[in-house]
Amino acid sequence: MIVTEADYQSCSVHLYQTGDAVEILDQRQLPNRTTMMVLKTAQEFYDAIKTLAVRGAPAIGICAGYAMAVLASQKDTADTKAFRQSMEKDGEYLISSRPTAVNLSWAVKRMLDLISLHQECTVAELQKLMMEEAKAIHREDIEMCYAIADYGLSLVKPGDGILTHCNAGPLATSKYGTALGPLFLGKERGIDFHVFSDETRPLLQGARLTSYELQKAGIDVTLICDNMASLVMKNGWVQACFVGCDRIAANGDFANKIGTSQVAIMARYYGIPFYTLGPRSTIDMNCPTGADIPIELRNPEEIKNMWYQEPIALPEVKCYNPAFDVTDHTLLTAIVTDQGIVYPPFEENLRKIMKAGS
Numbered sequence: 001m002i003v004t005e006a007d008y009q010s011c012s013v014h015l016y017q018t019g020d021a022v023e024i025l026d027q028r029q030l031p032n033r034t035t036m037m038v039l040k041t042a043q044e045f046y047d048a049i050k051t052l053a054v055r056g057a058p059a060i061g062i063c064a065g066y067a068m069a070v071l072a073s074q075k076d077t078a079d080t081k082a083f084r085q086s087m088e089k090d091g092e093y094l095i096s097s098r099p100t101a102v103n104l105s106w107a108v109k110r111m112l113d114l115i116s117l118h119q120e121c122t123v124a125e126l127q128k129l130m131m132e133e134a135k136a137i138h139r140e141d142i143e144m145c146y147a148i149a150d151y152g153l154s155l156v157k158p159g160d161g162i163l164t165h166c167n168a169g170p171l172a173t174s175k176y177g178t179a180l181g182p183l184f185l186g187k188e189r190g191i192d193f194h195v196f197s198d199e200t201r202p203l204l205q206g207a208r209l210t211s212y213e214l215q216k217a218g219i220d221v222t223l224i225c226d227n228m229a230s231l232v233m234k235n236g237w238v239q240a241c242f243v244g245c246d247r248i249a250a251n252g253d254f255a256n257k258i259g260t261s262q263v264a265i266m267a268r269y270y271g272i273p274f275y276t277l278g279p280r281s282t283i284d285m286n287c288p289t290g291a292d293i294p295i296e297l298r299n300p301e302e303i304k305n306m307w308y309q310e311p312i313a314l315p316e317v318k319c320y321n322p323a324f325d326v327t328d329h330t331l332l333t334a335i336v337t338d339q340g341i342v343y344p345p346f347e348e349n350l351r352k353i354m355k356a357g358s
């Protein structure tokens with residue numbers, strides 16, 4: 001696909017019109033308010049990622065790429081060694097905001113590697129190269145989402161019921177999205193599906209974001225509570241499950257929003273194909289299995305206090321609030337990537353597509 005300036009600007013994360021900041025759609029405010037935020041400092045980028053103003057693995061990666069370029073442009077030194085050291089410090093700080101989605105560290109590393117690769121360049125030249133690289137990360141994500149959407153579409157038939165968990169649509173990525181990509185591309189091509197969106201406790205990405213963006217696009221969507229998925233499957237209303245991913249390990253285990261693994265277990269029970277869809281930037285070949293993926297623990301108040309008029313538990317009640325779980329690769333029918341559909345044996349076949357795409 002040919003990526004236009006309008007494609008970049010329509011994404012939930014993009015370079016601000018002045019070229020020296022990043023503009024994001026504040027996803028915390030949806031679906032009730034459409035609020036844009038302009039980010040310029042390391043602290044602002046950190047907070048936006050940590051608090052989920054920008055969220056979804058690929059969108060976090062795009063934001064981190066631009067953040068590094070914007071922070072680089074603010075460095076007032078001609079000394080390339082000092083420039084590099086300062087960029088490494090910024091990169092470390094950004095990476096510490098969220099641990100699970102590998103796209104964050106992947107994007108930061110890619111920006112730092114660029115500095116290492118161009119040791120002959122002046123700081124001014126490096127600043128320019130870093131801005132171009134950030135834009136390349138963004139462009140590649142748009143292209144990869146299109147490819148994923150196209151491959152994913154080949155797995156389903158018109159009229160199928162698709163169940164999804166969390167939000168892996170345009171808001172979390174760019175343009176088409178990953179898990180929702182086939183549905184948006186299908187809509188463009190006149191192919192209709194019926195989508196069941198798990199609300200996705202505790203932060204309700206499925207309710208606030210997935211049902212919002214599907215409804216706005218005119219795609220038939222029904223919102224369900226997480227504990228209704230089994231019934232919907234049992235009723236025969238689901239022909240495939242499409243979910244996103246935050247990190248795919250070398251053996252095919254993958255981390256995604258908490259609750260994904262129970263969807264996979266139910267899908268296996270009811271004989272429904274279960275797919276994760278993600279770009280190569282989410283595949284971490286340095287992470288051997290799901291047990292090696294760091295899982296983010298978040299504030300218990302998200303469970304007890306966040307969405308109701310009054311707290312739903314006593315303040316002294318203990319809560320366990322992991323933001324992600326790992327789905328075992330044996331529950332996966334296939335992994336849909338921008339390089340094609342990967343079937344078992346995952347270890348061998350993931351290695352092949354990573355090599356082919358490099």
Ligand code: MRU
Pocket residue numbers: 052055056057058101165166167168169172173178179205243244245246256257258323
């Ligand atoms: O905590 P979040 O909202 O950033 O979690 C997001 C998910 O788990 C998504 O499913 C994942 O990032 C894939 S996004 C294309």
